[in-house]
Amino acid sequence: PAACTESSQQPSYNSDTEVFEIGTAEQLIYLSENYSSLAPGGTGDWAQQDFVLTANIDLGECNFAPIGMEAGMGGDESFRGEFDGQGFTIDGLVSEGSGARGLFGVTSGATIKNLELRNVRISSENSRAGSVVGAAYFSTTIERIKASGVVSGAVYVGGIAGLLQSASTGRFLSSNIAVGPSGAQDAGGISGAVVFGASINNSYATGSVNGNDAGSLVGQAGDSTIENS
Numbered sequence: 001p002a003a004c005t006e007s008s009q010q011p012s013y014n015s016d017t018e019v020f021e022i023g024t025a026e027q028l029i030y031l032s033e034n035y036s037s038l039a040p041g042g043t044g045d046w047a048q049q050d051f052v053l054t055a056n057i058d059l060g061e062c063n064f065a066p067i068g069m070e071a072g073m074g075g076d077e078s079f080r081g082e083f084d085g086q087g088f089t090i091d092g093l094v095s096e097g098s099g100a101r102g103l104f105g106v107t108s109g110a111t112i113k114n115l116e117l118r119n120v121r122i123s124s125e126n127s128r129a130g131s132v133v134g135a136a137y138f139s140t141t142i143e144r145i146k147a148s149g150v151v152s153g154a155v156y157v158g159g160i161a162g163l164l165q166s167a168s169t170g171r172f173l174s175s176n177i178a179v180g181p182s183g184a185q186d187a188g189g190i191s192g193a194v195v196f197g198a199s200i201n202n203s204y205a206t207g208s209v210n211g212n213d214a215g216s217l218v219g220q221a222g223d224s225t226i227e228n229s
Helices: 026-035
Strands: 012-014 020-021 050-053 082-084 089-091 094-097 104-108 111-124 128-129 134-135 141-152 155-158 162-166 169-180 187-190 190-197 198-202 210-214 218-222 225-227
Touching: 020 026, 020 094, 089 094, 089 190, 128 162, 134 225, 141 162, 155 169, 155 218, 162 169, 190 198
Parallel strands: 020 050, 050 082, 082 111, 089 111, 094 111, 104 134, 111 141, 128 155, 134 162, 141 169, 155 187, 162 190, 169 198, 187 210, 190 218, 198 225
Antiparallel strands: 012 020, 155 162, 155 190, 187 190, 187 218, 210 218
Protein backbone atom coordinates (compact mmCIF):
# COMPACT_ATOMS: atom_id res chain seq x y z
CA PRO A 1 0.00 0.00 0.00
CA ALA A 2 0.97 3.64 -0.42
CA ALA A 3 2.36 5.45 2.60
CA CYS A 4 -0.09 7.50 4.61
CA THR A 5 -0.39 11.07 3.36
CA GLU A 6 1.87 13.42 5.30
CA SER A 7 -0.09 15.25 7.97
CA SER A 8 0.29 18.68 9.58
CA GLN A 9 -2.52 18.17 12.14
CA GLN A 10 -0.98 17.90 15.59
CA PRO A 11 -2.77 16.20 18.49
CA SER A 12 -4.64 18.82 20.55
CA TYR A 13 -3.51 19.57 24.11
CA ASN A 14 -6.25 19.59 26.77
CA SER A 15 -5.05 21.81 29.60
CA ASP A 16 -7.73 20.48 31.98
CA THR A 17 -6.67 16.83 31.70
CA GLU A 18 -3.04 17.59 30.74
CA VAL A 19 -3.05 15.06 27.89
CA PHE A 20 -2.99 15.30 24.11
CA GLU A 21 -6.22 14.33 22.32
CA ILE A 22 -6.36 12.44 19.03
CA GLY A 23 -9.69 12.48 17.22
CA THR A 24 -8.73 12.13 13.54
CA ALA A 25 -6.63 9.86 11.36
CA GLU A 26 -4.51 12.87 10.44
CA GLN A 27 -3.60 13.52 14.09
CA LEU A 28 -2.61 9.88 14.61
CA ILE A 29 -0.54 9.93 11.42
CA TYR A 30 1.14 13.15 12.58
CA LEU A 31 2.23 11.38 15.77
CA SER A 32 3.65 8.46 13.77
CA GLU A 33 5.63 10.83 11.57
CA ASN A 34 6.90 13.15 14.32
CA TYR A 35 7.32 11.09 17.50
CA SER A 36 10.99 12.05 17.82
CA SER A 37 10.27 15.78 17.36
CA LEU A 38 9.73 18.18 20.23
CA ALA A 39 6.14 18.57 21.41
CA PRO A 40 4.72 22.02 22.27
CA GLY A 41 5.41 23.44 25.71
CA GLY A 42 8.98 22.29 26.19
CA THR A 43 7.96 18.97 27.78
CA GLY A 44 10.13 16.75 25.60
CA ASP A 45 9.45 14.84 22.41
CA TRP A 46 6.09 13.53 21.24
CA ALA A 47 7.05 9.96 22.14
CA GLN A 48 7.00 10.66 25.88
CA GLN A 49 3.64 12.45 26.03
CA ASP A 50 0.28 11.03 27.15
CA PHE A 51 -2.54 10.65 24.62
CA VAL A 52 -6.25 9.78 24.53
CA LEU A 53 -8.48 8.91 21.61
CA THR A 54 -11.65 10.98 21.43
CA ALA A 55 -13.30 9.26 18.44
CA ASN A 56 -13.18 6.14 16.29
CA ILE A 57 -10.49 6.39 13.60
CA ASP A 58 -10.37 4.82 10.14
CA LEU A 59 -6.83 4.84 8.72
CA GLY A 60 -8.04 3.68 5.32
CA GLU A 61 -5.34 1.01 4.94
CA CYS A 62 -2.52 3.38 4.03
CA ASN A 63 0.94 2.11 5.04
CA PHE A 64 1.25 3.47 8.59
CA ALA A 65 4.70 4.18 10.04
CA PRO A 66 4.84 2.66 13.56
CA ILE A 67 5.06 5.07 16.49
CA GLY A 68 8.48 4.64 18.12
CA MET A 69 11.62 2.74 17.17
CA GLU A 70 14.88 1.47 18.66
CA ALA A 71 17.15 3.88 20.48
CA GLY A 72 19.63 5.38 18.06
CA MET A 73 22.79 7.41 18.43
CA GLY A 74 20.63 10.45 19.16
CA GLY A 75 18.86 8.87 22.15
CA ASP A 76 15.76 6.86 22.95
CA GLU A 77 13.16 7.01 20.19
CA SER A 78 10.83 4.36 21.63
CA PHE A 79 7.31 5.34 22.73
CA ARG A 80 7.47 6.04 26.48
CA GLY A 81 4.13 7.68 27.28
CA GLU A 82 0.54 6.51 27.80
CA PHE A 83 -1.97 5.88 25.04
CA ASP A 84 -5.56 5.48 26.26
CA GLY A 85 -8.04 4.48 23.57
CA GLN A 86 -10.98 5.20 25.92
CA GLY A 87 -12.89 2.32 24.30
CA PHE A 88 -12.64 3.70 20.77
CA THR A 89 -11.64 1.73 17.66
CA ILE A 90 -8.85 2.15 15.12
CA ASP A 91 -9.89 0.49 11.86
CA GLY A 92 -7.79 -0.30 8.78
CA LEU A 93 -4.36 -0.22 10.45
CA VAL A 94 -1.79 -1.45 7.91
CA SER A 95 1.94 -1.37 8.59
CA GLU A 96 4.28 -3.25 6.28
CA GLY A 97 8.06 -3.03 5.93
CA SER A 98 11.25 -3.76 7.85
CA GLY A 99 11.92 -3.58 11.59
CA ALA A 100 9.48 -3.65 14.50
CA ARG A 101 5.93 -3.24 13.20
CA GLY A 102 2.52 -2.50 14.74
CA LEU A 103 0.59 0.56 15.86
CA PHE A 104 3.73 1.08 17.92
CA GLY A 105 7.14 -0.14 16.81
CA VAL A 106 9.07 -0.17 20.09
CA THR A 107 7.88 0.87 23.56
CA SER A 108 9.78 1.41 26.82
CA GLY A 109 7.85 1.75 30.07
CA ALA A 110 4.75 2.76 28.12
CA THR A 111 1.07 2.07 28.81
CA ILE A 112 -1.36 1.24 26.00
CA LYS A 113 -4.94 0.50 27.00
CA ASN A 114 -8.69 0.53 26.34
CA LEU A 115 -8.50 0.13 22.58
CA GLU A 116 -9.91 -2.00 19.76
CA LEU A 117 -7.89 -2.58 16.60
CA ARG A 118 -10.03 -3.84 13.73
CA ASN A 119 -8.97 -5.23 10.32
CA VAL A 120 -5.26 -4.84 11.00
CA ARG A 121 -2.61 -6.03 8.54
CA ILE A 122 0.88 -5.97 10.01
CA SER A 123 3.96 -7.42 8.32
CA SER A 124 7.64 -7.18 9.20
CA GLU A 125 10.19 -8.31 6.65
CA ASN A 126 12.44 -9.47 9.47
CA SER A 127 11.77 -9.28 13.21
CA ARG A 128 9.00 -8.32 15.69
CA ALA A 129 5.46 -7.81 14.47
CA GLY A 130 2.26 -7.37 16.50
CA SER A 131 -1.01 -5.50 16.09
CA VAL A 132 -0.33 -3.25 19.09
CA VAL A 133 3.46 -3.27 19.30
CA GLY A 134 6.41 -4.93 17.63
CA ALA A 135 8.57 -4.98 20.75
CA ALA A 136 7.52 -4.00 24.30
CA TYR A 137 10.41 -3.37 26.70
CA PHE A 138 11.04 -2.19 30.26
CA SER A 139 7.75 -2.64 32.12
CA THR A 140 5.46 -1.66 29.27
CA THR A 141 1.80 -2.37 30.14
CA ILE A 142 -0.70 -3.42 27.47
CA GLU A 143 -4.22 -3.90 28.80
CA ARG A 144 -7.85 -4.13 27.74
CA ILE A 145 -7.12 -4.50 24.04
CA LYS A 146 -9.21 -6.28 21.41
CA ALA A 147 -7.67 -6.94 18.01
CA SER A 148 -8.62 -8.68 14.76
CA GLY A 149 -6.84 -9.14 11.43
CA VAL A 150 -3.53 -10.59 10.19
CA VAL A 151 0.06 -10.32 11.49
CA SER A 152 3.06 -11.82 9.70
CA GLY A 153 6.84 -11.71 9.99
CA ALA A 154 10.02 -13.76 10.12
CA VAL A 155 10.80 -13.82 13.87
CA TYR A 156 8.77 -12.84 16.96
CA VAL A 157 5.29 -12.62 15.50
CA GLY A 158 2.27 -12.14 17.80
CA GLY A 159 -1.38 -11.21 17.64
CA ILE A 160 -0.89 -8.38 20.15
CA ALA A 161 2.91 -8.06 20.58
CA GLY A 162 5.79 -9.52 18.63
CA LEU A 163 8.02 -9.49 21.70
CA LEU A 164 7.04 -8.90 25.34
CA GLN A 165 10.03 -8.67 27.66
CA SER A 166 11.79 -6.98 30.58
CA ALA A 167 8.91 -7.13 33.09
CA SER A 168 6.33 -5.96 30.54
CA THR A 169 2.73 -7.09 31.08
CA GLY A 170 -0.21 -7.96 28.85
CA ARG A 171 -3.59 -8.36 30.55
CA PHE A 172 -7.25 -8.49 29.57
CA LEU A 173 -6.30 -9.01 25.92
CA SER A 174 -8.50 -10.51 23.21
CA SER A 175 -6.84 -11.51 19.94
CA ASN A 176 -8.57 -12.84 16.84
CA ILE A 177 -5.47 -12.47 14.68
CA ALA A 178 -4.19 -14.89 12.05
CA VAL A 179 -0.47 -15.19 12.88
CA GLY A 180 2.22 -16.60 10.59
CA PRO A 181 3.38 -17.52 8.00
CA SER A 182 4.30 -21.20 8.30
CA GLY A 183 8.02 -20.39 8.38
CA ALA A 184 7.78 -17.75 11.11
CA GLN A 185 10.00 -18.33 14.15
CA ASP A 186 8.41 -17.77 17.59
CA ALA A 187 4.77 -17.12 16.71
CA GLY A 188 1.89 -16.77 19.18
CA GLY A 189 -1.74 -15.71 19.27
CA ILE A 190 -0.93 -13.08 21.92
CA SER A 191 2.86 -12.70 21.69
CA GLY A 192 5.68 -14.33 19.77
CA ALA A 193 7.86 -14.41 22.87
CA VAL A 194 7.31 -13.59 26.56
CA VAL A 195 10.69 -13.41 28.31
CA PHE A 196 12.82 -11.79 31.03
CA GLY A 197 10.15 -11.34 33.67
CA ALA A 198 7.27 -10.50 31.33
CA SER A 199 3.73 -11.79 31.94
CA ILE A 200 0.35 -12.40 30.35
CA ASN A 201 -2.84 -12.80 32.36
CA ASN A 202 -6.59 -12.83 31.88
CA SER A 203 -6.22 -13.01 28.09
CA TYR A 204 -7.25 -15.23 25.19
CA ALA A 205 -6.58 -15.80 21.50
CA THR A 206 -8.84 -17.42 18.89
CA GLY A 207 -6.91 -16.85 15.65
CA SER A 208 -4.89 -19.41 13.72
CA VAL A 209 -1.14 -19.59 14.42
CA ASN A 210 1.50 -20.97 12.03
CA GLY A 211 5.25 -21.15 12.51
CA ASN A 212 8.19 -22.83 14.18
CA ASP A 213 8.05 -22.70 17.99
CA ALA A 214 4.43 -21.62 17.67
CA GLY A 215 1.70 -21.57 20.30
CA SER A 216 -1.91 -20.54 20.58
CA LEU A 217 -0.93 -17.94 23.22
CA VAL A 218 2.87 -17.59 22.92
CA GLY A 219 5.62 -19.09 20.80
CA GLN A 220 8.45 -18.84 23.30
CA ALA A 221 8.21 -18.38 27.08
CA GLY A 222 11.20 -17.97 29.39
CA ASP A 223 11.40 -16.50 32.91
CA SER A 224 7.80 -15.45 32.44
CA THR A 225 4.30 -15.88 33.89
CA ILE A 226 1.16 -16.86 32.00
CA GLU A 227 -2.02 -17.23 34.07
CA ASN A 228 -5.82 -17.19 33.85
CA SER A 229 -5.59 -17.33 30.08
